[in-house]
Amino acid sequence: MKKLLSPVAFSAFVLLLLVSGCVKDECKSSYKIYVPVYRSVLDIRASIQSGVARALQYTGKIYLYGNYVFVNEIDKGVHVINNANPSAPQNVSFINIPGNVDIAVKDGHLYADSYADLVVLDISNPLNVRTEKITPHVFPSYKYSPDSATVLVDYIEKDTVVNCETYRGWNNCYQCRYISATGVTFSLANAPATGQGGSMARFTIVNDYLYAIAANGIHTFTISTGNNPQEVSYKSLPWNIETIYPFNNNLFIGSSTGMFIYSLSNPASPSQLSQFSHMTACDPVIADGQNAFVTLRTGNACQGTTNELDVLNISNLSSPSLLKIYSMGNPRGLAKDGDLLFICDGSKGLKVYNASDPLNLQLLKTITSIEPTDVILKNKTAIVVAADGLYQFDYSDQNNIRQVSRVAIVR
């Protein structure tokens, strides 16, 4: 047997070395490619109208107006949710607004972007909205063709399987992969004059002015006439402006490089009071009388390297100063009601803090079952847009914050 062992072992080892080159590893990558679809600008403008309710799919910004929650469907339009009973919200209609990302509402007029256009809609009857005015080419958009006659409106999905080496060789081409990713009539007669946006909003209304941020500036429109907005000023800002939040006659503007405070002492032409710089990251911002709360997060859209909550002292608006940094998971929108601070911490869930002492935030509750993006607080109800739906939580008892409803996303 000993005699047999050596030749067998040697032969097996040689065979292993010789034949190992014959076996190959394989890797197949499956994903979707998106074939761009262009549409004429005239057709798009003509298609802005309301229709029957649709299921939520890729939700974006949320906006509260009276008993109604408006939920943006990215690049598609706006879902209208009758929220008179937060325990049983009703998805009552969908306003088709191609290219829409941001909205704001005042006095029954809905202001929305539609690619580069600013659209004003009469929403007194959401089942039969009426286009009041379209101001063309207010917001420059990369989606337009060079002659501005057509616009990139959609992508046709195609499932594709390639080997992994081929896929990785495409060098992360942005445009190749972008995913844009029963009638019930009601009246808005009792709604307040101006609605309430989330902290991720890029549109906001203060008195008779609509402030809309583009990638590198603020457009100011007077809307005193409601259906006929007129641009009265434009202020340039550093690149990558992300969010706008009004508070006490000031605008708090979040950009990827810092927070800006603008005074509205002259509302037609906001003037910069100060700037607080931070590391490159996405940064929604909110404020109360003494403090501003800024969330910084990482990710492709943000190019940042840190996930944190910065608490700033803004008692002197001309010189905001950093008070404390709290570590976070991947924070996005936030909102504050009294001492309660709600933070949408991405995959880490919705976090609720007692913020009576900004230097010592006390975590009261973490709702980990959702991946929230933004939150609006109203009447002790937290309206939360998350990856899988629109949630509402009752926080009238801060020791017993409970979910009262969910409008699910269907994909």
Place this chain on the structure above:
Amino acid sequence: MKGLGLIVFLFFCVQLEAQETRGSKIIFHSQNSFGLIEGENGSSVSVGSVNGVGYGGWFAGIGGAIDHYLFRTFPVYFHLQKEWSIKLPLFAYASAGQNGPWVKQTVSIYNDGYKSKFYPGRYYEGGIGYRFPMKKTSLLFSLAYEEKNLREKQREQVFCLMPPCPDFYRTFEHRMQTLVLKARVRL
């Protein structure tokens, strides 16, 4: 090539002292293996164990192993082995089961927006070998073809100027085909 020295050592230095007799009754066996894996993307070592029963020239059992060829994985499988005869203890075997990922999720160190989740895939192994009987144990050497599959789902937060940004998903089906040289001690 970490295990090369040990494999060669096992092959050439083992002391064979006696023959094991094959009975006709059912006997519990434990086969504990050390293997050298060679494939297109390099080499790795594996350790594993199969526990089961033998009857006549047959052996069947449940086994598990761990290796780090491309990904650290741990196959769990059913193992069936047939030996030709006592005089010429050549054997063939086949294993089939599931290849599980050791690490369930990874994130990019460069970009927090990148996340990969790993899911189990199929596992196959088939080979031939020779058993060297010893006093109370046996030493088995085998050469086998092994296929391990692993599914990776990658999620990437897509760059866009106006958040919330939709995520981008893609799926990788990894199929690792290798040759495995194993030395096993049968108890």
